[in-house]
Amino acid sequence: MRPEAEKLLRWYDAEHRRLPWRTHPSAYGTWVSETMLQQTRVETVIGYYLRFLDAFPDVAALARAEEAQVLKLWEGLGYYARACNLHRGARQVMTLYGGSLPRTSDELKTIHGIGPYTAAAIASIAFGEPVPAVDGNALRVISRLRGIRENVRAAAVAKLIDAEAAALVPPERPGDFNQAVMDLGARVCVPGTPDCDACPLRADCAALKAGIAEELPCVPKKKPPLTQQWTVALIRCGDRWLMRQRTESLLRGLWVFPMVEGRPEQSSLPDALERLTGLRVSPPSELGEARHVFTHRVWEMKLCAAQTEDSQPKEGWRFFTAEQLRALAVPTAMRGAVKALYQLADDR
Numbered sequence: 001m002r003p004e005a006e007k008l009l010r011w012y013d014a015e016h017r018r019l020p021w022r023t024h025p026s027a028y029g030t031w032v033s034e035t036m037l038q039q040t041r042v043e044t045v046i047g048y049y050l051r052f053l054d055a056f057p058d059v060a061a062l063a064r065a066e067e068a069q070v071l072k073l074w075e076g077l078g079y080y081a082r083a084c085n086l087h088r089g090a091r092q093v094m095t096l097y098g099g100s101l102p103r104t105s106d107e108l109k110t111i112h113g114i115g116p117y118t119a120a121a122i123a124s125i126a127f128g129e130p131v132p133a134v135d136g137n138a139l140r141v142i143s144r145l146r147g148i149r150e151n152v153r154a155a156a157v158a159k160l161i162d163a164e165a166a167a168l169v170p171p172e173r174p175g176d177f178n179q180a181v182m183d184l185g186a187r188v189c190v191p192g193t194p195d196c197d198a199c200p201l202r203a204d205c206a207a208l209k210a211g212i213a214e215e216l217p218c219v220p221k222k223k224p225p226l227t228q229q230w231t232v233a234l235i236r237c238g239d240r241w242l243m244r245q246r247t248e249s250l251l252r253g254l255w256v257f258p259m260v261e262g263r264p265e266q267s268s269l270p271d272a273l274e275r276l277t278g279l280r281v282s283p284p285s286e287l288g289e290a291r292h293v294f295t296h297r298v299w300e301m302k303l304c305a306a307q308t309e310d311s312q313p314k315e316g317w318r319f320f321t322a323e324q325l326r327a328l329a330v331p332t333a334m335r336g337a338v339k340a341l342y343q344l345a346d347d348r
């Protein structure tokens, strides 16, 4: 075992985070946790993971579920395509592998929604395959450790980082090593200012020696997020409210209220809503503003409420009572609108 791997594992044995998916590691638990952890903080994931495993304790239970149930349990976690992919992947594992995940990273990559990183994480943690799992944390740690100054998004540089990581993975404990790198990246070798004094690799780190740890990894500047303006309408018919299940890739499968692009004049809003939903509505009243930040875009939303006597909307739209709405998977972006809806429903 390389001395760097040995130092890192010693640190991991003493310092590792006690996380529910590490207590009794399984291929399925690793798959679920690694999928949830993509773009999401560990503290947020813990509760979702426990509820998910409670509802779907194994691949077969997940494969049997309806997509709506899976999305409901994912509600608030964001990046909902991950939930749909996990669900689709579970069905594929049932069909192709009789419900047991395959044991190699190459086979795992053939499952829907499992990319190179997740495949390597499952194969190393659950099956002991000595492959590196290179996520954003590992990329930062390795690029600093080896003092790699080139753009880490460039294919050749990413390949180099993979090779450096692969050379470090000890065949005796590949899963622990990968988790140690993840922990180090999350807690010590953090973005911005790393805590090099607390790092078990400080004597080996090229970036620290060169005084450039804070400048690495080298990543091109992100484009600023795109801001979009929406008018979101709570349309009521009696005690029911109009919603639609999204088919667009962003928030696909989640339920949202009617959304008109931009900020139309109050006087032209009923026409815009009629074109969208097929329903004639009363002049809407304003309810306030809401804002939601996605990774690449921001929704600035004006909320309003309107009534309709017409209960036959265009295809794709459905009415729900406030009570029924609680069972639907609604994205966090609609949280302000949902809150306003419950206030209106209570005020009646």
Ligand code: SF4
Pocket: 141, 144, 145, 188, 189, 190, 194, 195, 196, 199, 200, 201, 202, 203, 205, 206, 207, 208, 213
């Ligand atoms: S010494 Fe500092 S920069 Fe180098 S790996 Fe450790 S925390 Fe990261």
